Amino acid sequence: MLGLRVFLSPYKPFNDASKSWDPSEQPTWPASTVTLIEGDHDAVLVDGLMTLAEGEQVLAWIRGTGRRLVAAYVTHGHADHVFGLEPVLTAFPEAQLVTLAEIAPAVAGQTDEKLLALWNSYFPGQLSAHPRLPVAMSGDRLELEGQVIECVLLGRSDVEMSSVVHVPELAAVVAGDVAYNRVHMWLAGSDPKTRAAWIDSLDAIEELHPQSVIAGHKDPGTPDDDAARILDESRRYIRDFDDVVAGSESAPEIVAKMFAKYPTWGNPYTLTYAADTQRP
Ligand SMILES: [Zn+2]
16 A cells, blocks of 8 residues: 655745835745655655755655655756755665656756856855756666656656656646646746647646646645645646737736646746746
């Protein structure tokens, strides 16, 4: 019997400013999740967080479950799902850090000198000096106490190449950044084509028939259990953004229209940043 447990790290301040952002307000990073797939004795972690402090919190949380970590899987190549893993992997040296062969190069790219400098400028003094990088799996399956965990390559989300983790026994999908749960979606730099491709990835999750979807970014307190709601809302948000961009002349206009449609969604900074990449 497997089980799922989700750890959520709340919105956290970081150093950046978009043009449309009120400079008197503090930019925040989206609230983020990691998921532990648990057997009776062992466990597999899906994604890590960003900072060393978050890594320590995740480590204490895993220890509290009494499970032995045997593997950690990274869904996609974004530092905020990887860099925080160092304290966890140091404490569980036998745990393998892995990802699909198609994803591994993008994760490694996060530690390029330029990107590493950017991440450190966002979170000065808070990141591992030597983030661990996943090794490419030879296939697309992990095993936990005799149960299969499928790592499914999907393609576009807020990054070019994304995967999700499907746990058939639990009818659950751990979605990384393919699905968001009531947090403004990272559409910075997107265009109509990449937005349509992201919707295709959400459709592909639906084809796995999950009952629960764990989004990599979710508003604290929002439930994970309604896969249909989460997939529908993510698709609708992307379509709405697409329509709003097409019908707007400026970034502030995009922001105002999207806020009117999604007044309660978390991390407004993500939206203002995305809007700046679409219109002056
Ligand atoms: Zn993310």
